[in-house]
Amino acid sequence: MSQIAGAKADIPLLITEDSRYWYRQGKRFDDQECYAEAVACYDRALINSPNAYWIWYNKGCALRELGEYESAVASLKEASALRPNDYWAYYNQACILIEDLDQFEDAIATLNKALAIRPNDYWTYFRRGDAKRHLKRYEDAISDYDQALSIRPNDYWAWLRRGDACRHLKRYENAINSYEQAQAIHPQDFWSYYKLADTFRYTEDFAAALKNYQKAIEIKPNDEYAWYNGACCAARIGDISLAMEYLESTLLINPNFQELLKNDPDLVIIRDRGLLGDLLREINCLN
The missing domain is CATH 1.25.40.10 (Tetratricopeptide repeat domain)
Known part of the structure; x- marks a missing residue:
């Protein structure tokens, strides 16, 4: 970029x-x-x-x-x-x-x-929006991204960064719309699905979040965070089998997630059913 x-x-x-x-x-x-x-x-x-x-x-x-x-x-x-x-x-x-x-x-x-x-230069507005976003001046950043998009309405990055700024302001519906616009422009990019999934998770729409994490995993199958967050969403909607499958994939990619599993509130149902110990023992044997 x-x-x-x-x-x-x-x-x-x-x-x-x-x-x-x-x-x-x-x-x-x-x-x-x-x-x-x-x-x-x-x-x-x-x-x-x-x-x-x-x-x-x-x-x-x-x-x-x-x-x-x-x-x-x-x-x-x-x-x-x-x-x-x-x-x-x-x-x-x-x-x-x-x-x-x-x-x-x-x-x-x-x-x-x-x-x-x-x-009327797209890139200058986009870069200035990025600088303001880094300074947490999210309203001003959105204004610059909007200016950039008025010049280049089908630009993936401006929609993606606009979504980030909206999400920081907890304007989740606006963030979701921006990420969906980015997806429509670049349907095989990992980040729009991952960020959209995170946003649905913030709104506690765990089914929609899981769907987008799954798409992110299709694009980038070795991303442990997408697997792990997908597991958390599956646990929250009661799909224990899928949650366990995703946790196993997470740990096979990065065994360092073990401590997080022991305390994450999204995984209470997994721990309450006594399923975590067997999974950790299996992973430790493999490593």
Whole structure:
């Protein structure tokens, strides 16, 4: 889902012949995914052409690939200072601030500058919604996701994240609708089923939750959480046989769930019937 992107690179003005050579070398190393070498070339290019936007921009992108996130943001800020009306330097700064540095307030301020340049850009609204969601500003996040969806109404991720924000606000019907929209767009993705199941579970509609956990398991059969939560829902609706089957699958994937089984209130009916001990002994023998 990460989207570091940029406009077509060109050889900028304000660049000497020597710098042009090192800039092109840096681009070649970029194309070969040799990012340390690319950064070294861009640094050589900047010696004689310190005001060249594209050198700073490409250096920032290469530094991100190297995991040098603070330095990447600093380089992209230099690019923005040289071209304050260029969308991409702001947008890519924000991606790093959100995805790599968890600096969400700074990301929002940067995305505001990007939106001033491109007021109808889907990705900027989506990223700003993500930053606000991380800050637990869920109402504002929903507003940004709605703006994103007004531009791109069939976008899976915006519906999914909108559902997350609604769920945090305990607006479960809105969350369910958002997750169902995501499912309709991307019917083979694990997360929309899993998150929808969780939401039904919060509303104590355990049958609907179980149905969605089952679909999630079909897509991702080695996810122990889907098996375990499905077991809890099966126990809550009284399907003991299915609950035991799902608990066994959970423990075969991850035996560390054993302690959770002993205290989970959803599994009282399993413990009251004395079924848990035999299951744990069987799993421990297998391991």
